[in-house]
Amino acid sequence: MKRLLLALLLAAAAGPASATLQIAALVNGILFTCADQQACDTNAAVGQLSLNNLTLGGVDVFGSSQMQTIGSTNFLNTSSFQIVNHNLFAVDIQLAISGTNFLGPVVNYAASGSGTWQNANGSDIDISYYGDAANGQGADTPTDLPGLLLASFSDVANGPADSFAFNQAGPFAAPNPFSMSLGTSGTLAAWNGQAGQETTLVGRNQTMITTQFLLPEPTTVVLIGFGLALLGFSRLSRKH
Secondary structure, three states: OHHHHHHHHHHOOOOOOOOOEEEEEEEOOEEEEEEOOOOOOOOOOOOEEEEOOEEEOOEEEEEEEEEEEOOOEEEEEEEEEEEEEOOOOOEEEEEEEEEEEEOOOEEEEEEEEEEEEEOOOOOEEEEEEEEEOOOOOOOOOOOOOOOEEEEEEEEEOOOOEEEEEEEEEEEEEEOOOEEEEEEEEEEEOOOOOOOOOOEEEEEEEEEEEEEEOOOOOHHHHHHHHHHHHHHHHHHHHHHO
16 A cells, blocks of 8 residues: 555656546437537636536536536536426437546545436436546547546436435545546436426536545654654663
8 A cells, every 4th residue: 555655646746737627418319519618618717617508409408517626635526407308209318527637646536426307207327437547538529438437326217206316435546647537328218298297307416526645744754753663662661
């Protein structure tokens, strides 16, 4: 473990370049992509990617927002206020969200996701969380999720109103810089044609967090070692 942490710390010598946050979506066969600071991004702040309401292949996407924060605590998140299927047939949805140049070294991650189904019986969703120690850029396409699959969760809607929630944490070793990516795929069931009963996924949310792990300063290590040596000498003296 000590050797791993030392290797990660040494790999952090180079500072990160400017980060890239982007999203790629395939909704009912319609492709959509956008990156931070492009014309499609309605939020001028770096690291915050917001989109106007979209209609893709008869599917409305309201309130889409993606954000990344780079620092001692890194996070990547994505959310949509509502995704509504107006088609009389089931539609497939595939999303990828990715950010690069997060600060390491890190040794673990925490992931969470949630959503609510409305008039969506039989709809399904798979959410996934990836980390890439090689700092690969993801979301060039809706299936572009580089690195290791760290966590995933699946759910199927049951009844007129249903919800899901997911939390997981575990090990993830990466130097500085590294990337994180979030994936969503699934199917929205067909609309029954009744006004106000459109198939809807409310509050699609995902987040992934990593925290920098920094070894103590060399002087601190020396002082700790000196203190332990004195303690051992004291105990040895008492025995004699």
